[in-house]
Amino acid sequence: MIEINTNELEQIKQHAQKDYPYECCGILLGKFKNGEKTVTQVLEISNEKEEENRHNRYLIPSTKILETELYAIKNGLDIVGFYHSHPDHSATPSAFDLEHALPVYSYLIVSVYDGKAVDLTVSVLSNNREKFEKEIVKG
Numbered sequence: 324m325i326e327i328n329t330n331e332l333e334q335i336k337q338h339a340q341k342d343y344p345y346e347c348c349g350i351l352l353g354k355f356k357n358g359e360k361t362v363t364q365v366l367e368i369s370n371e372k373e374e375e376n377r378h379n380r381y382l383i384p385s386t387k388i389l390e391t392e393l394y395a396i397k398n399g400l401d402i403v404g405f406y407h408s409h410p411d412h413s414a415t416p417s418a419f420d421l422e423h424a425l426p427v428y429s430y431l432i433v434s435v436y437d438g439k440a441v442d443l444t445v446s447v448l449s450n451n452r453e454k455f456e457k458e459i460v461k462g
Contacts, residue, residue: 325360325403325429325445326461327351336440338367339408339433345377346370350391351404351429360403360429366391380419381407404429404445411436414444416455424448429458 331351338347352364372382383405395402405428409417414434416424424430426448434442446455 324358324459324461325362326353327362327431327445328462331362331365332443332462334365334367335406335431336433336443339435339440340438342370342408343435343438344410346372346379346381346408346410347433348381348383348405348407350383350388350402351406351431352391352395352400353403355401355403362403363400365406378410379412402428404431406431406433408433408435408440414442416444416446421448421452421455424452424455426450426452430455 338349348370349368350366351362352366353360353362368383368387370377370381371384372380392402409432414432416432429445429447431443431445433440445458445460447458449456
């Protein structure tokens with residue numbers, strides 16, 4: 324289960340709409356507690372993928388992840404997940420998403436059609452890394 328309030332969800336949707344027709348991406352910060360995650364901060368990250376591939380791929384540089392991890396530690400937070408958008412495509416995780424995900428983290432995907440966020444899903448990778456499982460979102 325993951326708890327994300329309306330403000331954070333709206334921030335993610337706005338980011339997805341702003342970056343359309345390219346994929347947006349970002350990091351979800353918060354806390355792990357008793358098997359649940361709570362998101363308290365959303366960090367928008369610039370998609371560093373080469374421009375010709377940004378419509379269906381995103382890249383968060385490892386230096387940005389390290390910087391965010393240090394920020395989280397300093398502020399008593401955890402990286403609890405990541406988000407990105409699927410321009411003109413469903414919010415279903417792709418095979419590429421499956422190949423690059425890690426268990427434990429939440430993966431939020433926003434579907435954006437014609438510049439408008441229409442749907443989102445939150446999933447977590449199974450421990451055997453074979454599939455995504457939908458995560459219950461509490462608001």
